Amino acid sequence: MSPVYALVDCNNFYVSCERVFNPKLEGRPVIVLSNNDGCAIARSNETKALGIKMGEPAFQIRNLIKSHGIQVYSSNYTLYGDMSQRVMQTLSQFTPDIEIYSIDEAFLDLSGFTHYDLTNYGRRIRSTIKRWTGIPVSIGIAETKTLAKIANRIAKKSKKAAGVLDLTDSPFRDKALEITDVADVWGIGRQYARFLRMNGINTALQLRDTDDALIKNKMGVVGTRILQELRGVSCYSLEHCPPRKKEITVSRSFKLPIESPDELKEAIAAYASRGSEKLRQEHSAAGVLMVFLMTNRFEKRFYIKFEAVRLPVATSDSSELIRYAHDGLRKIYRKGLKYKKAGVMFHELVSEDRLQTSLFDPINRQRSKILMKTLDAVNTSIGSGSLKYAAEGLRNNSRWRTVFRKRSPSYTTNWNQLLKIS
């Protein structure tokens, strides 16, 4: 018996989060911007209808914003993260077989529910999430994840589907593939879409019925799997628990270009420190640290440089990692360049309980562990960033710090920013 997957996807997630706490935004065009209020990364349907694209720079759409009264928000990841958790928690009431795929999407395995009317069940899920969290979702149901994705897209757009589309044993199946652009198939990005179009393949239906060899040749096993999935043969199963991360990155663009090595050192220290926190959350330690610097990538002469530092003993200790990050920075820093972005990456992550220590290790690991535990505990209980390293800099208006000019309050995670009803 073939499996049944549902893909539950929050509609315009970040915008919907803002709307939950500000109902006046309902029906109006809204966008949420990336860090430093740079690009539009979430758009309400009204905004999409105006032709504003995903990732469009804010300064390029300034006129549209003004003329249509588009409501603009800086991103508020604390709020979105918390809302996401509420949605996922609600979902898990319906089945334990859930894979949280991203901040706004989850796959459910509904194989055991085939004696239900799946469309009705989907509607129940949808209305419960709306009632409990305020977030509107769309649900696509099919035998493979790739088909569920397609069902979901149509569910979101079609008036008739009203948010839920079940394609299992559906006479509508081929039609659904026919009206789906090949570029909208899961796993088909810009390059592959171009290749497929050049070969006369423009729809998901045409892709499904394409000869395997052509696809395999250009797109490898990934392409073969896409074909299989479109044909209803499941290649991707539900992943219950997320596997441990293999790498961790913290990087930011600066609002203004930075030349001063002292400011770069602060930024790098802050990223290393944040990365260390993520490492400890994962119960991992890093074997290799990588620092990178880059100038404005939209200019003709563009400089980017990486430096890898192998750590003598894998670690997740913030102060140690800040030191090594600074070592790396010193190697790649070149005077006279205007830097626009920097970052710290951790590679070769190992589980913290399987650490390979060295006989000649000069560091007291036991002590470091207790210190980090305390640091994390304080920052969890009284707010992230409460305790930090002096190397990160004390001023919070430094040129490198990300700005959010139009951020909404953290309604759900900060007592001082609760919604006030007047």
Next chain:
DNA sequence: TCTGGGGTCCTAGGACCC
């Protein structure tokens, strides 16, 4: 003037070994 951030998987090719 102003242009996000964080991941994964796969493949080709080189190094190395027998």
Next chain:
DNA sequence: TCTGGGGTCCTAGGACCC
């Protein structure tokens, strides 16, 4: 001039995802 064959491991880069 001719110049094995195959396996494995690693890395860089490409492609994709949200």
